[in-house]
Every structure is written in structure tokens, then in C-alpha cells.
Amino acid sequence: MAEQHVPFGLASMPRLFRLASLTRTPLNGSIYQMEASVYHDRASLCVSWTVRQPDTRLKEGVLVSPRYLLNAVSSDGSLRIHRLVMIEQPIHTENLFHTALPAWVPNRDLIRRASLLFEQLDLGYKELLNGVLWDAEIFHGFCTGPSSLNGHHAERNGNLRHTVEVGEAVLNLLPQHPAADRQITLAAALLHDVGKALEYEPTRTWWQLTDPGKVNGHKQLIGDRIAVAACRMRLALPKEHYSSLRHAIGAAAGVAFESGYRQPITPEAKLLSLADRSSGTGDVFARQAPKEGNWGRAHPHLGGRAPYMVYRPPSAPK
Numbered sequence: 433m434a435e436q437h438v439p440f441g442l443a444s445m446p447r448l449f450r451l452a453s454l455t456r457t458p459l460n461g462s463i464y465q466m467e468a469s470v471y472h473d474r475a476s477l478c479v480s481w482t483v484r485q486p487d488t489r490l491k492e493g494v495l496v497s498p499r500y501l502l503n504a505v506s507s508d509g510s511l512r513i514h515r516l517v518m519i520e521q522p523i524h525t526e527n528l529f530h531t532a533l534p535a536w537v538p539n540r541d542l543i544r545r546a547s548l549l550f551e552q553l554d555l556g557y558k559e560l561l562n563g564v565l566w567d568a569e570i571f572h573g574f575c576t577g578p579s580s581l582n583g584h585h586a587e588r589n590g591n592l593r594h595t596v597e598v599g600e601a602v603l604n605l606l607p608q609h610p611a612a613d614r615q616i617t618l619a620a621a622l623l624h625d626v627g628k629a630l631e632y633e634p635t636r637t638w639w640q641l642t643d644p645g646k647v648n649g650h651k652q653l654i655g656d657r658i659a660v661a662a663c664r665m666r667l668a669l670p671k672e673h674y675s676s677l678r679h680a681i682g683a684a685a686g687v688a689f690e691s692g693y694r695q696p697i698t699p700e701a702k703l704l705s706l707a708d709r710s711s712g713t714g715d716v717f718a719r720q721a722p723k724e725g726n727w728g729r730a731h732p733h734l735g736g737r738a739p740y741m742v743y744r745p746p747s748a749p750k
Contacts, residue, residue, distance in 0.1 A: 466486065497519050625654075
């Protein structure tokens, strides 16, 4: 194929992409031909470049930024660039949901809803969220994994779907809870189950608990990640905000003080607990409901009982 000038302005390209695939082909001597596909919601590119020493950190899922040539040309459907740079440090203004690969989350409306929730955070909370989710393995697990192994949202992308539902629910409930801080509540909703990306791992047939998940559980795992991200932040948040955020995520209703956990005692924690339980219970009811009304299937999360549902024809209004 003859070379063609690139039909778009490079200045309008996103600065951050997700690496979707990468191949390297040995050429003469110690030169390698590198070819990659990179993804952002606004642009999906196939790029190529040559290098003497390939960057072994470049692998599927990491965040990268192309370094374009001055006179970029497209050859054989691939944009020739100078190199592809791995972006290791979180950028607080970037919305990572725009880089979620379609292969990870085919439901792009779910990604759109997650993106809108992220955009409602202040810069400090965006930086905190990105500090936790910048790691490619964590973000991949968060987007693709279930929210439980056999309970609510127990399906691929289930944890992301549950998180979006909880985030949207707390925003809808905030007018009824004027004492709650909007930013802490929303940040807690988006972060509260990210630890499940470290608690579960995929198998050939389903997911299973990881060793850290067996020992610590997702609440402690996300608490540790938040602490690390907070130490690296450039935009400092008030100390009491971190304390309230950690409490909202780590609190557990109905536990004894001696257990080490604390019951929700802040408006943000109460609000998150309400939204979390509503999303989880609603999903279990939907899963266990009968097709034509009457009694559904029993489930441990419903107290071991079967739900009773009124039959509603498909064409009937909800």
C-alpha cells in the first residue's frame, strides 16, 4: 500500500491510550519492528516504530502515550511514530474509563455512566481514584471481574456494574442527606469494591479467591491501596477527609466493636451502606425471580428463602 498523509490532526489526539496489543519482529542485526494498537474512546490507532532495545514493560493493558514523528505518515494502515512511552505516574485530569478496552467491557453504556460519575469528582478525588486504578492489572480486574462469586452481580463486569449503580444511587439520595459530603460519598462509592480486583482472580471456568483475598479481604486490600495512593498525591486532601473516606469504605453494619470493624457512624458511610445494600439486594431478587410470577428460587442472601414476585407481562409498564 502506498504511503498516505495522516488524515487527522495529531494535536487533537488524546495524550493517553490503553495498549491493546503489541508485536515485535526482528529485522536486520539488533533492530526490531514494533507494531501496536492503542485505544481511547476518541481514537483507536495502529502504530509502528523501530527500536534497538524493546521496552519490556510494554504489555497489553498498560497506559501509553505515542511520540509522533514531525511528518507522520500512514503506511499499510499503520501510523509511523518515533516510539511508544509507558505512562507510569497517575495524571489526575485523565478519565481512565475512556481507556477501558471494548474487549474488557463490551457494554459501552456502562463505561459512559462510569465516566460521568468520575467527571463529577473534584481534582483531588480524581487523583486519588487514578492513583488506585492506574495499575493495569487492578483496573482490568475492576472492570472485568464479578462483585461476588455466587451472590449479587456475580458475572463478568459485575463489579463495575454494581459500582456504577451505587455511585448513581448515592447521588440520587444526597438531597435527602444534606449532612453528607458529596465528594467523599461519591469517591467512597467508586472505590468501595475496587479491592475485589485483588480479592478475586479468573480461572478457566470462573473466578476464585486469591491468597491475599483469603487472608485480608477486599476492604483491607482497598484500604491499603488508598493509603499508598494518598502518600503519592500532589493535590493534598484534608486529613479528616481521608479518615471519613476510609471509614465509609471499611465500616460494616451489624458488627461488634470488638471485631475490629466499625459500624457506619458518618452520614457518608450510612449513605454508602444504603446504596450498596439496595444494589446488591435488587440484583439478587432479579436473579432469583421466577419467569412468570409466583415463587422464585431460594438464595442464602435472601435468608435462604425464595422471593415472591407478582407476574408482569413483558409489555406492561414498570
